[in-house]
Amino acid sequence: MGTRAGAPRQDAAAPPPSPEGGAHAVVTTGLTKRFRGGQLAVDGVGLAVPRGSVYGFLGPNGSGKTTTIRMLLGLVTPTSGSWSLLGAPMPGGLARTLPRVGALVEGPAFYPYLSGEANLRRFDAADPGADPRTARARIGAALDRVGLTAAAGKRYRAYSLGMRQRLAIAAALLGPRELLVLDEPTNGLDPQGTREVRALIKEIAGDGTTVFVSSHLLGEVEQMCGHVGVMRAGRLVAQGPVAALREAGAAPRLRVETPDVAAAAAALSRAGLDGVRPGDGEVTAHAGEQPPERICALLVGEGVAVRGFGVVRPTLEEIFVGLTGEGFDVEA
């Protein structure tokens, strides 16, 4: 989609160096929202979003992602807790900080009969903080950033789903942004549109912008994000680099295929292995410190018919299902 390839250009997404330091673009402490009526939507969430990261905010529908995002942007008042954006404590710093934050929470309503460019002009004109004198350059840069320069004059209704969503992201990039917050940006897109948006997010992150992106799709987060925060029923149940979560959650297990399930399970327990789980024609257990070949020899020595033997690591999906207690949609 892009015309990137290193050519110098005015880039709406490239942030200027931030005067406010700090290793994190977003920090929350005990962020909580209880709606009138008693619903505890977000419960003591402590986010730490490293600057420059693509941070996937992952959780099933209804787990509190949108409410958290709305609190970050000052659209919903937290019941308790505190937060900062780009190093500035909120909500006091909202007016000063929000111009450096692009957000796509509920997609902007675009006019079908206007071109993409004309839609952005209207959108920009409605922003009291946007300087009309620089509108043309900023709109041009945003369209370029999302790869819509060639289609700028085309009517919105003729845009594909992916182009429509890229235009919505362009609307969030009408100024230099240090942080881009996207709530389920690929929801409702076809596979091609999903690929376009995912590639765009990676490009924007490549410019140095921190991207905070929510999703209920594990596969999507795995493909796009270096960091992840996992929500379950309003609580943040895990957070960190994807690789570290994978490593921490992926304690290797021994898997023994055998018709003698009960005998194999008993032998593994006697050998001191934890987490022995008999299954259908197989037994698994935590691999522990003992060399697998010794365990295998021990099983054979005890007369267990070993048909297959191996060390397996849980997939990322299995780790997250363990964390959230429910299945994730892994399609992306």
Ligand SMILES: Nc1ncnc2c1ncn2[C@@H]1O[C@H](COP(=O)(O)OP(=O)(O)OP(=O)(O)O)[C@@H](O)[C@H]1O
């Ligand atoms: N304005 C509101 N008033 C009362 N309850 C609400 C309100 N907004 C959200 N909730 C509830 O808070 C919980 C969290 O919703 P939220 O939209 O934040 O979750 P989510 O993870 O973003 O899910 P989804 O992707 O489906 O929007 C849900 O149970 C929802 O019904």
